Amino acid sequence: MNNVAQSYAILEISPTASPELTKQAYRKLAKIWHPDRYVNDPILKAKAEAKIKTINLAYAAIKADLAKKDSNAVKLNTVTNSAPHTSQTRVENTQQTPEFYYQQGMSYLNSEDYDAALDSFSRVIKLDLNYIEAYQCRGFILSKLGYNLRADAEFKKAHQIKLKNRTTTSYNKKYTPEGYSDRGYTVKATANNQSSTPLKFWHTIIGFERAIQFLAVSCDGQIASASNDKEINLWQVNTGKRISVLKGHTDNVTCLAMSVSGRTLISGSKDKTIRFWDLQERKIIRTFGGYFDGHLSEVVALALTPDNQTLISCGGDNSLKIWDVNRGMEIQNISVFAAVTCLALSPDGRLFCTGGLEPELRIRNAKTGQVIRSINNNSGILSLAFSPDGNLLATGGFNRHIKLWDLTTGQEIYTLMGHTDRVSQVIFSQDGKTLISSSWDKTIKLWKLSTGEEITSVEAHAAKINSMALAPNNQTIASGSADNTIKLWQCNL
Known part of the structure; x- marks a missing residue:
């Protein structure tokens, strides 16, 4: 039996199984033999660790074989006799197209x-x-x-x-939600000289040995922060003092989300679990994943609906999951084609959007995961935000640009240019008139959405800004940076 045939046997499927059936078999076995299921039995845990390694190697061998077959199928364009009266054959190779290698690269990227x-x-x-x-x-x-x-x-x-x-023309035309030209336009960064400062620094929180990666702010003035470690720090906005440390994850925290009430914090981790924290009691109240369900890799992004009934999660395993919070059950599992980096939920909790390396932005139903609208963004996305009325979507990404989209038509309204490095976060003000952005270029910018003009730009940190959050009072911005600090800003919107 050759190695590939053995790999199919390990996954307990036929060598003629389709790629989709192969993936399903792999996920089923990976859940059964996940070592986290046997934490209380050292003998079974050791067996599971060996078994999962064999399963992963088998799946990788099958994918490599399938990719090789796809490549050979294109390379061997035709095999013909060189002459009717001879038995010699000639193989005609065709020059591969850029699109072929791009799709091949995406396949390798998805398999890490x-x-x-x-x-x-x-x-x-x-x-x-x-x-x-x-x-x-x-x-x-x-x-x-x-x-x-x-x-x-x-x-x-x-x-x-x-x-x-770029062939798009720049305009000074004002945006009105009722109607605008369907041609997107670019607005360059030209800060207005205003007598009052719309963004004013007022406090720095220091005391870290690692970069601040993620932030979330509650309505009662608590800031949750996570660095490259297993703990979550809680701070008081008014004083900047640390009030608690949340411990429970067994690997680095990779994302944070806050409930609308501000009473519950949700965290995702490289340990593949999602944990809910009571911010009054400062303890874990429930855990999703890690045993019989959940992501097979780190949790990348989270969002909780306003009614606290539904949780959306994205994982490094290229899956989106929809959870019933009350029952603690995964109710939908959706595979995606490219790495996901960010997630946004509409204000009414009915829709969500994910962004990452896939060129299409997918607007989905938050209950079923069904795609409602696709938008061709054609660029890697790092951050997403819905406007307060749910009619607009802002995206920020690797190409240093911010785009504003009309969700009723799927048309681009603005391309906002001004950042000189990737855009790490975009946030709408509560009245929907201002967009706030942060970037690896160390700056925070405010944009006037009626015209697309930059209101102000502040060099906020000594290193790249990884995360930013707007307090519910709409007057305080918290920014977290690779300079190991959190900074608080007075925002006059």
């Missing part, structure tokens, strides 16, 4: 084979020097591997190509 993905995207660029998405994907992988300078160079190149290819 980063070396192979980088090779494929490099082949794309060799064939087409202006293939923007290939530069963005290379930048994403290099960033994930910790090569930030090289990643920035890739994103900068993609940005330069996009500027060179």
Whole structure:
């Protein structure tokens, strides 16, 4: 029996099984043999660890074989006799297209084979020097591997190509929700000189040894922060003092979300679990995942509906999950084609949108996961936000641009240009008139949405800004940075 046949046998399926059936078999076995299920039985846990390793290797071998077959099917275009009277054959190779290597690279990226993905995207660029998405994907992988300078160079190149290819005309036309031209337009950063300062620094929270990665603010003035560790720190907005440390995750915290009431904090982690915290008692009140259900990799993003009934989660396993909070059950599992980096929920809790490396933005029903609308964004996304009335969507991404979309038509309204590095966060003010953005370029910017003009720009930190949150009073902004600080800002909106 060859290695691939053995791999199918390990997954307990036929070698003729479809890729979808293979994936389902892998996920089923991965759940059964997940070591976290046997934490109280050392013997079974050791057996599960060996078993899951074998299952992962088998699945990887099958995917590699399928990718190889797909590649060979394209390479061997025709096999014909060189002459009617001879038995010699001739193999005609066709030059692969950039799109072929791009799709191949995306396949490797989804399976987290980063070396192979980088090779494929490099082949794309060799064939087409202006293939923007290939530069963005290379930048994403290099960033994930910790090569930030090289990643920035890739994103900068993609940005330069996009500027060179830009044909959209700049307008000074005002935006009105009732009607506007269906041609998107670009507004360059030109800060207004105002007598009053719309964004004023007033406090720094120091005392960290690691970069601040994630922030969430409650309605009663508590700030939750997470760095590259297992703990969550709680701070008081008014004083900037730490009031508690939440412990429970067994690996680094990777995302935070706050309930509308501000009484519950939800956290996701590399330990594959989602934990709910009572902020009054400061203790875990429930845990999703990690045993019989949940994500097979780190939890990337979270959002809780306003009625506290439904939780949306995104994972590094390229899946979206919808949970019934009361029953503690996963009710929908949706596979996606590319890495997800961010998630936003509409104010009424009926819709959600995810962003990442997939060129399409998908607006989905929050109960069923059904796609309501797709928007062709054509760029990697790091942050998303719905406007308070639910009619607009703002996106910020790797290419340093912010885009504003009309959700009723799917048309782009603005491209806001001004940041010089990737946009890490976008937030609407509560009245929907102002957009707030933060970036790896260390700045926070305020934008006037009626015109698309930049109101102000503040160099807020000494290093990149990873996260930002607006307090419910609409007057305080918290920003978290790689300079190991949280800063609080007085915001006059």
